Amino acid sequence: MTRRLRLDDLWSFAIPSSPALCPDGSRVVYVLRTADREADRNRRALWSVGTAPGAAPTPLTTGWADTAPAWSPDGSRIAFLRSGDGPSQVHLIPAAGGEPRQVTDLPMGAGAPRWSPDGLRIAFSAPVAVAPLTGPVVIRRLGHKADGVGLRVRARMQVHVLDLADGGVRQLTDGEWDAGDPAWSPDGRLLAYASATGPDADLTLTSGVHVVDVETGLTRAVGDGKGWIGGVSWFPDASALLATGSTAVRIGHVQLLRLPLDGGEPADLAGALDRNVMPGGPEWPGGTPQFAADGTVVFCVRDRGSTLLYRGTDPVPLPPGTSVAGLSLAGDLAAAVTVTGVSHGEISLIGLGTGEARQLTDHTRRALPDVEFIQPEEREFTVSDGTVVHGWIVRDPATTGAGPLLLDAHGGPHLAWAPNLEPAHPYHQLLAAQGWTVLLLNVRASDGYGEEFYAASVGRWGIGDERDFLEPVERLVTEGLADPDRLAVCGYSYGGFTTCHLTTRTGRFAAAVAGGPVTDLLSMAGSSDDALVFASLEFGGDVYAGAELLRAQSPIERVHQVSTPTLLVHAVNDDRCPVGQSEEWFTALRTLGVPTEMVLYPDESHQFLADGRPSNRVDYSRQIVRWVTGRTP
Incomplete structure (x- = not known):
């Protein structure tokens, strides 16, 4: 049963x-x-x-x-x-x-x-x-947290x-800069690593690759250092380095770069795909690019929300709806974490030549043996300017008629929803089991739809994607899937920004939950640990000279138009979207008489949904379900 x-x-x-x-x-x-x-x-x-x-x-x-x-x-x-x-x-x-x-x-x-x-x-x-571990801290550069x-x-x-x-x-190595994970040369004499050693790297956001001789300690730079590098490894013949990064500092796709050791021009090995390379990380989509036995590069890209495996420019065929989150190679075999709509991830063995994938573990089923997960239904919506917005609906097949709907906006803004189980968002399943429809949209700026689509939010937070959210909601109301009087919106990080933004633009939603939101773009530009990336890249240059652009797009400037009861959830030690962003919104709504609550999680950071204390992760889903349904689960 x-x-x-x-x-x-x-x-x-x-x-x-x-x-x-x-x-x-x-x-x-x-x-x-x-x-x-x-x-x-x-x-x-x-x-x-x-x-x-x-x-x-x-x-x-x-x-x-x-x-x-x-x-x-x-x-x-x-x-x-x-x-x-x-x-x-x-x-x-x-x-x-x-x-x-x-x-x-x-x-x-x-x-x-x-x-x-x-x-x-x-x-x-x-x-x-490089400084005393206690006492006052002297700060002279950005990136201090x-x-x-x-x-x-x-x-x-x-x-x-x-x-x-x-x-x-x-x-x-030594210096007041950070060296990334090192990679051994094939002969074991050298180590390559990525670092931002420039005197103004905190302002330019540039980083490059360096190679150090293990015996002598002599170090030299590889490449012109005008872009940024995230990770590095070696080509099998040691003629070049394989790096993930970009030849220019901009909002755009991560590239898969061949960096010649002799100083030649870098080559983008995956540029023809027009997809974002996903180098991955622990419990994060993608995997470190590596070489197969025949010398071809095996790597991951995001496509229409899912994270796919490629060998050179050819996709390794995996079952539809499968995403890769972790990668290790030995000859023509790959071990990967494969994530689907029925598991939070399992270890699979993949034949790179045949594409045959064989699941080696069954942790999700063993942990939850009698749970049947609700599978997402793929949808596309054409909005009024002709843009096609792709996404998914999570809805119990046994649910009939128009019921409550939750619009959940993803973060980033350059992340994307996939048709996979989301360990950080189990409330999707919890609500769908109670007769809700959960709408997950990959709106403009989402990853997996080409670089032009990816960069569509630059200088246009909220403005560029507003219709991508609201028009599909109205479509579902028209189709008879959503009750117009029982619509709710939520989101985390950029999704929290979207939640606040949408409630300043419409009273259509009966409830809102803003997690780790951005509400004041100007203060965010100066207080986030990603301040300069946010200010210089997402909004294009000197945000203080052009502060009116940020004010015009800041939800806090229009907070007096909000009537939607709003729950705010925020980690106290959040350095990405500082907790003051929620506190401003809460203070404003409380002053204006809009029903509001704020839940704070001490000792947690921005990423606590994925890696925080278990009770706090459970509570996050509890709070969302409680607020939008009016019942404590």
Whole structure:
């Protein structure tokens, strides 16, 4: 007997990430995130599953925070990060299992391990103190804080190398800038890393690639440094570097770049696709670009909301509605986290030559054995200027007639909804199980529809996409799916901005929930950890000289037009969209007599929906359901 998802089920979610495929392709080690209800903590442990048919996944470690697994080149050991009562340190564990051995003991911890080709050394980027860790902080540059980290000026990430023979750790780079994760050259003599070393990099937002000699410490730059680089690896013949980034600092697609070591012009290997390259991250769509056995590049792009796998310029065929969130290669095999409409993600083995995908784990079904998820229905809406807006409707097939509707606006603004289960948005399933229709739209500025569409919001927040939201809602009312008197709107981050914006433009919604919103664009431009990206790129230049543009598009300037009862939810330690943005809106609505509440989550950052304390993630869905339905679940 099956049933629909319930609020209490959120504690049972089991979500895999960071797959690492053994060099011989026989086994995958990955991170499995679960929730400990009694401790109210996330647990991340390493699990292992064989790639032979019928193999069952088993736990490899039992730590609270074990992450970033990496196989030794001979497949005998796995390096990973473990965080206990102190900062993360590199540990080693035999492939067959056993007691992990700690191999670093750095004051501020270590970063994700990268094995040398000969297996004798491990490189990583680790924080190094550049200012006293307590007391007053002197700030001279932008970028002094980061969401989820706090003040960054006390420490900078630098490249280190651990010699496994004697246990010694050497710091290879130094400076008041951050070095990204290092990548070994095929001969093991050099390390490449991305960094923003320019004296005014905080203003130009440029970053480049550097190569350091492991023995001598001599460093040189690769490329002209006029764009930005997010991550880097080596071509198999060491003739060039493979990087994700862009040749120019702008709002646009992430490119897949070949950077010649001899200083030649960079080449965009995926430019013909007109799609955003997705380098991914833990529990984030996409995967690090890597090379298959024949030397072709395997990477991920976003297309119509989903994150797809490509080999060169050819897609690797996967079942419709499947997204990739994590990638590891060995020869012509790939291990990936595949996310669908019936799972939060499972480890799959993919033959790059055949496209055959075989699921190795079944964590979602085992965690929720009797839950039947409601599958999204794909829809397209042509709005009044001819633009086609693509998206999904989540609605129980047993629901009939016109019922309540929730419009949920995604963040970014350059993110996108996919037809997959959303661990951070389980309220979609909770509401659909109660007879609601949930409308998910990839409006202008969403990712996966070409670069022109992607950049459509620049200088036009709220203005460019307003009709993309409102006209599809009216279409569903006309079709008899939505009750015009029971419409609600919600969203997080840019979606929170959209929620506030729409309630200043129409009284059509009976309820609104704004999560981590932006309400005052001018104050956001000066207080966010992403302030300059926001100000210079999203609004094009000197926002202080052209402050009227930001004021005209700030919801707070029109707050007196709001009549919709509004719930605000915000993390107190949010450095991306500072909590003052919600406080301004709450104060204004309360003063104006509009029904309003504000829920604050102490000790959480902007990303708490994905990675915060389990009870807070559960509560976020509870608050949305409570506010829009008028009933506490």
